[in-house]
Structure formats: C-alpha cells, structure tokens
Amino acid sequence: MLFAFRAVVLTVYFLLGCMLGLLLCIVRPFHRNNTRDCAKIFSFGRWLLNIDMKAINDSPVGDGQAIYVTNHQDILDVFIYPGMLPGNITILGKSSLRFIPVFGLLFWLAGNIFINRGNKTKAWETMAAVACTVKKRGCAVYIFPEGTRSRGKGLLPFKSGAFALAIEAGLPIVPLVYSSTHKNIDLHRSHSGKVLARYLPPISTEGLGEDDVKRLAEITRERMQEAINALDAELAVK
Known part of the structure; x- marks a missing residue:
C-alpha cells in the first residue's frame, strides 16, 4: 500500500517538477546553471520517499570543466x-528523450545535449562534434556511461562515448558513485533507506588518443566498482 501511494505521489511530483523547471527555463533559456537548478527541484523527491542521502565530498573541480x-x-x-550536480553542467542524453512530453522540452531548454547513439560507426565523429560544443560553452558534461539503467544487476559494461568525448575535449574524467539502491532502499518501508555518494579523484586524459578510449573506460569502471563496493560495505555495518 505504501509503495503504491509513493508511486502515485512521485508521478505527480515528477510532472510538477517538469512544469516548474520548464517555467524557469523559459525565463532564462540555456542558462549555464539551468540543469543544476532544475535538478534541485527533482531532488526534493527523496524527501517524499524518506531516503537519507549523504554526500561524502564535493566535486574536485568545483564548477570547472570535466566529464x-x-x-x-x-x-x-x-x-x-x-x-550532487555542480553548476555549469550539461547532461548528455539519448535523442529519444526529446519526444517525452514536457520533459523533452525542459531537457532542451535547460541547455542539455541530445545525441544519436544508434550509429556506432560514427561514434567518434559524434563525440568530436559534442566536444566542439562543450569547448564553446566552457561547461562540464554529465553522462551515464552504462547507457541504460542496471536495475539491480550491478555496474554494467561501459560504452565508449563518455571517454571519447573526454579525450577529444581534453577534459578529465570525474567519476561520481552512489551506493547500490537495490540493496539499501526499500520503498515498502516507512524509512526507505540510505544512500551514500562520493566523487572520486579526476582521471587525466592528457596525451591520450582514440586508441586509448577502451583502456580509459576500463580503468574508470574498475575504480568506480571498487568505490561502490566500499560504500555498500559502509552502509552494511551501520
């Protein structure tokens, strides 16, 4: 019963958040902090779920550029x-997001970037074009390198896009990890659970090229998996 109630409340809140965010973005379209400020609207949803979240540290680059x-x-x-989102950031999202009513318009007006991930043969060319946009804006970029939700399966293999972009743009990779929600969150309980979040040290892309994309992805995934395991272990003893 509690789960069903929360599902309804969250759906309503998501729609309300989209409308409030859209109003903000209409007033100041493509502003450098639109994504962060719209994200803050949605972040209040965790209070409706009664989820405790602890941010262990802040971004190691502040509002500077990074992937x-x-x-x-x-x-x-x-x-x-x-x-956890810093300012001056844009989200890289799949092109199908643009067709979601209200949210797609909000995503665009917030200054986020759509990409077509279907053509793998042109992946590097696509990221080169995105890199030009990122350099022109002087912004940071936020990407889910797995490309899809893991749904309790753990950290999935990484796609190459984020790492190709980082190398092409000459920006460091900054991993941001969250504890496993499928292990620590239960929406059937009054207090749903806890989440820990941590920024990892930046990974330099200086001197790297197209041939280094796969190894960069592997190194990043290894560090993130180790950090997620540590966060889960920390929650397990509390």
Missing part, C-alpha cells in the same frame, strides 16, 4: 542523484 560519469541504477536516480 562526469556515474552509475545508472533505476528510475529513482532522477530523485536521488540531482542533489
């Missing part, structure tokens, strides 16, 4: 993750 990569778990991410 942020984070683990993508489930639909709750939209309410749990936003509180």
Whole structure:
C-alpha cells in the first residue's frame, strides 16, 4: 500500500517538477546553471520517499570543466542523484528523450545535449562534434556511461562515448558513485533507506588518443566498482 501511494505521489511530483523547471527555463533559456537548478527541484523527491542521502565530498573541480560519469541504477536516480550536480553542467542524453512530453522540452531548454547513439560507426565523429560544443560553452558534461539503467544487476559494461568525448575535449574524467539502491532502499518501508555518494579523484586524459578510449573506460569502471563496493560495505555495518 505504501509503495503504491509513493508511486502515485512521485508521478505527480515528477510532472510538477517538469512544469516548474520548464517555467524557469523559459525565463532564462540555456542558462549555464539551468540543469543544476532544475535538478534541485527533482531532488526534493527523496524527501517524499524518506531516503537519507549523504554526500561524502564535493566535486574536485568545483564548477570547472570535466566529464562526469556515474552509475545508472533505476528510475529513482532522477530523485536521488540531482542533489550532487555542480553548476555549469550539461547532461548528455539519448535523442529519444526529446519526444517525452514536457520533459523533452525542459531537457532542451535547460541547455542539455541530445545525441544519436544508434550509429556506432560514427561514434567518434559524434563525440568530436559534442566536444566542439562543450569547448564553446566552457561547461562540464554529465553522462551515464552504462547507457541504460542496471536495475539491480550491478555496474554494467561501459560504452565508449563518455571517454571519447573526454579525450577529444581534453577534459578529465570525474567519476561520481552512489551506493547500490537495490540493496539499501526499500520503498515498502516507512524509512526507505540510505544512500551514500562520493566523487572520486579526476582521471587525466592528457596525451591520450582514440586508441586509448577502451583502456580509459576500463580503468574508470574498475575504480568506480571498487568505490561502490566500499560504500555498500559502509552502509552494511551501520
């Protein structure tokens, strides 16, 4: 019963958040902080879920430029993750998001970037074009390197896009990890659970080229998996 009630409340809140965010973006379209400020609206959803979230540290680059990569778990991410976003950031999203009523328009007006991930043969060319946009704007980028929600399966293999972009743009990778929500969150309980979040040290892309994309992805995934395991272990003893 509690789960069903929360599902209804969150759906209503998501729609309300989209409308409030859209109003903000209409007033100041493509502003450098639109994504962060709209994210704050959605982050209040975790209070409706009674989820405690602890941010262990702040971004090591502040509002500076970097390519942020984070683990993508489930639909709750939209309410749990936003509180960690720095300013001056844009989200890289699949092109199909533009067709979601209201949200697609909000995503665009906030200054986020759509990409077509269907053509793998042109992946490097696509990221080269995105890199030009990122350099021109002077912004950071936020990407889910798994490309889809893991839904309790753990950290999935990484796609190459985020790492190709980081190398082409000459920006560091900044991993951002969250504890496993499928292990620590239960929406059937009054107090749904806890989430820990941590920024990892930047990974330099200086001197790297196209041939280094796969190894960069592997190194990043290894560090993120180790950090997620540590966060889960920390929650397990509390």
